[in-house]
Amino acid sequence: MSRKIYVLDTTLRDGEQVPGAKLNLYEKLEIAKQLKRLKVDMIEVGFPASSKGDFDSVKTIAEQVGKDVVITALGRAVKNDIDAVYNSIKNAEQPMIHMVLGTSDVHVEKKFKRSRESILEMGVEAVKYAKTLLPEVQYSPEDATRSDFEYLWQTVEAVVKAGATCINIADTVGYAVPELFGELIKKINYRLKNMNYKVLLSVHCHNDTGLAVANTLAAIRNGADKVECTINGIGERAGNAALEEVVMGLKVHPNYYDGYSDVQTTELLRTSKLVSAMMGLDVQVNKAITGENAFAHSSGIHQDGLLKSRDVYEVIRPEDVGAQEMELVLTARSGRHAFRHVLGNLGYDNLAEAAFDTIYESFLELADRKKEVYDHDVYYLVKEYYTGKNQEFTGNGIELYGLVDFQVISNTLFPTATIKLKKGEETLVQSANGNGPIDALYSAITTMVGKDIQLKEYRINSISRGKDALGRVSIQFQYNGKIYNAKAVDTDVIKASVMAFLNGVNKIVLENKANYEDQEKNQEQHVSNK
Incomplete structure (x- = not known):
């Protein structure tokens, strides 16, 4: 019988640790709401002990989004951090405390400068304290893949007996390889399930050697019940396992992995685009599942x-x-x-x-x-x-639009644009103002084509060593509510922007040719009635 694989998204915690990707409260709420629409099982929303701002944002998300989804936050295995996690998430419907403590000799000796025994005792006491606050406690042995196995298992056994309900094996520095990681998870899973079959076994993989997704899937294959991922694979250093890639890997091979997830896969691209826009981090064009060239x-x-x-x-x-x-x-x-x-x-x-x-x-x-x-x-x-x-x-x-010429005046007072298009044998000219030259050009085109079109996304990137510009747009045709993506390349950034928008308009014309004339007649009738 196929197992359900639980999916925890840590975009708002581990993902936000990317330099320059800091989010404000509104942005965090929007992403959290979208993650809920994506139907992940758990959302890790921050590190509340790190600052008052992070505490407040975790608390707000727990209160406003924390229904029908597990809400958790991360803390170190110390009382102050555990209190911060508890007080920030306690108003969620299903709160879970998550704590982390290193188990590798590198961490024990060089980071903590303590003995294995004292670190083990520290973890056990932290779990016991957390259990007095909430029933659900997740314990992550940090840098587990570089830990001595018997000490790692001794830690797992001790914290489970102390009350931990989920053990999260962390490949903190992306050290693991799929075959060996799979064997590790298999050994832990066998012992864990024989000790307490109700405890979830989870994995958290980093991508330092490009193997985070492969390691995560290998863990599922070998008994992991839960995976921790981020949207677009963002995260510390080289990032985390990409949620969309893990989920679709599981969907393509459900029998091989003997598992499924409840993630609403049709929301993956929307979620990817939202996270990319909010964090200002472009998705590489050839990235699996959500890259622009993926299909x-x-x-x-x-x-x-x-x-x-x-x-x-x-x-x-x-x-x-x-x-x-x-x-x-x-x-x-x-x-x-x-x-x-x-x-x-x-x-x-x-x-x-x-x-x-x-x-x-x-x-x-x-x-x-x-x-x-x-x-x-x-x-x-x-x-x-x-x-x-x-x-x-x-x-x-069918009469498609072609660019003849354009002129823009860019200033801080009154940016304007004039554009000339050809439509069949007809030449059209239109001027408009906007918040900038691109906005003015798009306003002029929208007025000229006479269609209710809304710009949803606009990007311009340099390619070919900076000589060419790639313009990308997403526009929504209000007549059918559909989003159309288009792009164009030119050495002129403004021309590339214009051509991308026109390509989107022409997509609308082509796809809606059956209804296009009827809509045009209705609009003309509407104008004449006025």
Whole structure:
């Protein structure tokens, strides 16, 4: 029978230890609420003994979010820390005290400068005291993977007898390797369950050698009941095990790991984006599960296989983690099948073979000059073909927007922007003001296209040694409530920003072509009635 694996998220404690990632109370509350929507079992919300501000934030989160989820906070195995944890989380529905104390000789001798026996006694007394405050107490032997096994087990046995309800084996410095860590967990689990089968066995893995997720999954395979992770793998130094990767690894191989989690995987990407935005830490584009390119395909061989059957190159469907459908990125490496697919989306799926060959050659020439080719680029390649043949170009009822020119005036008083776009045979010009040049440009485009579009996320990054800028946007089309992600590359940061927004608008036009004309008529009727 498959076991439930409990998931503790420590983004708000271990994750916030990243330099520069400090959160205010509002941001912590927003992340905590999203973690609850993600349906993690436990949230570790801080280190309340560290400062009054951290104590207050832990207390507020426990009171406002602490229902239907276990709330815990970390303290050292000393009375003052335990009191701080208790007083900050006691108003949660399911509070749990979490304490940590080193067991490796490095910690015992060099950090504490005490004997093994005195450290063991210190841990036992701390657990006994914590049990007078709350029934649920988690004990973490810090640096467990570099500890002498028999001393580690002696510690575990003693604190369980003192009342600990969860033992959390910490690979504090990312020292472990999956095979040996799995063996360690198996040995501890065997002894622990024979002593008291009700005590949970947990793991907390760091990523110093890039093995945190692998070690965590190896622990599950060998009997761990609970895992501690962070969103996007953030945390001290190289970070922690990435929650989204552990959860999806478990979901892809439930029989192998003999386990499942209750995490709502469709909320993973939303949670990742929220944490990234709040902490100001970008997610690497090729990161598993939540990276921007996690479900993007540019290789012609891959694109051909995916278009025939998605499971050819997809082991996880993007929809399962809350992402959009797979993205086919048109580059010089894309093949004929992928290009024909994009043409079909534009309504040109019945082109004669000679016409297709000519347009495809034009596409390859363009792709050699650009990093990526977008829908509107293909649209205008088709238009140029028909124009060159002196044939009528109807656009199949679809008219995408292309950039002609723009001008911005940036100042602290009244930033303004003017933009010129082409839409079929029509040239459109619009000016607007905003909080800055990008906001002014986006306001002008939104007014020009006449659609209720809201910017949800905007980012600009330097690539290619700073010569190229990558603009990324997420926009919401209020007509259907859907979020559309788009990007563009250019040496001009403002142009890259504009093109990214236009690419998003064109995605809306293409995907909603069936309802687009009806909506446009309704809007025109609404204006005329006024």
